[in-house]
Amino acid sequence: xxxxxxxxxxxxxxxxxxxxxxxxxxxxxxxxxxxxxxxxxxxxxxxxxxxxxxxxxxxxxxxxxxxxxxxxxxxxxxxxxxxxxxxxxxxxxxxxxxxxxxxxxxxxxxxxxxxxxxxxxxxxxxxxxxxxxxxxxxxxxxxxxxxxxxxxxxxxxxxxxxxxxxxxxxxxxxxxxxxxxxxxxxxxxxxxxxxxxxxxxxxxxxxxxxxxxxxxxxxxxxxxxxxxxxxxxxxxxxxxxxxxxxxxxxxxxxxxxxxxxxxxxxxxxxxxxxxxxxxxxxxxxxxxxxxxxxxxxxxxxxxxxxxxxxxxxxxxxxxxxxxxxxxxxxxxxxxxxxxxxxxxxxxxxxxxxxxxxxxxxxxxxxxxxxxxxxxxxxxxxxxxxxxxxxxxxxxxxxxxxxxxxxxxxxxxxxxxxxxxxxxxxxxxxxxxxxxxxxxxxxxxxxxxxxxxxxxxxxxxxxxxxxxxxxxxxxxxxxxxxxxxxxxxxxxxxxxxxxxxxxxxxxxxxxxxxxxxxxxxxxxxxxxxxxxxxxxxxxxxxxxxxxxx
Numbered sequence: 336x337x338x339x340x341x342x343x344x345x346x347x348x349x350x351x352x353x354x355x356x357x358x359x360x361x362x363x364x365x366x367x368x369x370x371x372x373x374x375x376x377x378x379x380x381x382x383x384x385x386x387x388x389x390x391x392x393x394x395x396x397x398x399x400x401x402x403x404x405x406x407x408x409x410x411x412x413x414x415x416x417x418x419x420x421x422x423x424x425x426x427x428x429x430x431x432x433x434x435x436x437x438x439x440x441x442x443x444x445x446x447x448x449x450x451x452x453x454x455x456x457x458x459x460x461x462x463x464x465x466x467x468x469x470x471x472x473x474x475x476x477x478x479x480x481x482x483x484x485x486x487x488x489x490x491x492x493x494x495x496x497x498x499x500x501x502x503x504x505x506x507x508x509x510x511x512x513x514x515x516x517x518x519x520x521x522x523x524x525x526x527x528x529x530x531x532x533x534x535x536x537x538x539x540x541x542x543x544x545x546x547x548x549x550x551x552x553x554x555x556x557x558x559x560x561x562x563x564x565x566x567x568x569x570x571x572x573x574x575x576x577x578x579x580x581x582x583x584x585x586x587x588x589x590x591x592x593x594x595x596x597x598x599x600x601x602x603x604x605x606x607x608x609x610x611x612x613x614x615x616x617x618x619x620x621x622x623x624x625x626x627x628x629x630x631x632x633x634x635x636x637x638x639x640x641x642x643x644x645x646x647x648x649x650x651x652x653x654x655x656x657x658x659x660x661x662x663x664x665x666x667x668x669x670x671x672x673x674x675x676x677x678x679x680x681x682x683x684x685x686x687x688x689x690x691x692x693x694x695x696x697x698x699x700x701x702x703x704x705x706x707x708x709x710x711x712x713x714x715x716x717x718x719x720x721x722x723x724x725x726x727x728x729x730x731x732x733x734x735x736x737x738x739x740x741x742x743x744x745x746x747x748x749x750x751x752x753x754x755x756x757x758x759x760x761x762x763x764x765x766x767x768x769x770x771x772x773x774x775x776x777x778x779x780x781x782x783x784x785x786x787x788x789x790x791x792x793x794x795x796x797x798x799x800x801x802x803x804x805x806x807x808x809x810x811x812x813x814x815x816x817x818x819x820x821x822x823x824x825x826x827x828x829x830x831x832x833x834x835x836x837x838x839x840x841x842x843x844x845x846x847x848x849x850x851x852x853x854x855x856x857x858x859x860x861x862x863x864x865x866x867x868x869x870x871x872x873x874x875x876x877x878x879x880x881x882x883x
Contacts, residue, residue, distance in 0.1 A: 381504070383476060384477050385504045386510065398462070402456065414466050416580075417580070421572030422475070427755045428560075435479055442472045444539070446469055449466070449467075478754070498677050504676075559616050564607065564619070576766075607619075622752075623755065627851050628850060629759065634763070634845040638838045638841040639764060640763070641770060641835070648772060649831045650726065652824070656820075660719060674730065675730035675734065680734035693846055696740050700736045704836055708832075745757060747856060767838075771838070
């Protein structure tokens, strides 16, 4: 496969790969005619994972009212996120070892089993446990869907499928709260999980019926799964994400639980490195970080996950507390970002085919940096269209940043390494979001507490969530106190956006200093051929010149 302009993307790419790239079987679909039902299956599978968080969030009051557990309900989201994040590397490696189809089927089944169990939950503890089961399936869905999407299409056509998957996320961001609210208000909250069953059943049938991976010769030795490494990665990620999610919420950052979890995760991380270095087929192989292209994309998308916390977590709070909008209107201020993102992503190939992956991503992130810095300059209290316009522009900028990097990095590896590479990218993005939520939450609360020290009334809460809830009561404060609190929230969110701009600068720094000027693109056969050797050991794939 090649870029359309015929420019060299990486020369031979030897400095990036170190001679480690292996050949690949042909793409997963043997005929273009067979793509449509598989694409439909991928979109349905992605929809299961994409709509999950938004549809559940609107039903929290009904769930808590029925099951109780107000103090721990946040784990409905944290537990799911934890399970998705820590299993991504494992599923990526399994898909490279045993094929995409069995991993995707297992992921869909596990997600549907978790959905049924969630619908049958009898208390909050059971529901949280079953949400983790859902997350174990969601990890397989997210990573494997993205990998199969790259298998399906050559480089020139990949923006088409990636734009469709981006559209699924955009639609889910808008439809999720509406569907969740309708089901919780007019039916029963348990239906928000049961509705997954018909969607998942259709996706499962399409995958079983229409996804045909090329046959591969049986390897001379039985593939080994690095279960010790998988367990170490799972344990390390679990402790780290628990510390990040609960720190400053369930307990102070400098308390014994936070320090203990962070210390234990550091020890386990060191142990994981030792295990992975000794493993024959490590879950997170060293070449993921030794190859400049993959390492730079991992860091850049990790930084993007960090900055995404500002609009997705803090913008709704700003819209409600500062602008005085209701929850639905506040959600629409954010949702405009999901309208421009897929459009920009779909058109990005016209840019990177001319100037390359790296330059296109740098343009997108440079624009995002300026947009994030513009947010603190908005007037107080301002009009709703002010932040909405910025989010529309931010979505376009990030679409121009993310898709070229994902398409580009997937094109630098063969079939036998694409699952691991894709999983590493998604894993870094998820970890970045978790770090961002903890870091920016601490920043926002610190700024808010400092601004409220000289408030005209005493006894104001110093926590952003508590202040937001208090502002919902018109009689909670006097007019002067309310204005002071709103200005404090405005300042806190401004600082968060400045921090997000810092994350954008880190993403740019990773691309400037680490990413090669031209991505080393690998050409794979577009028509099915019988590989002459076991997967991962056949003759070396060719490198094609393509812009970056």
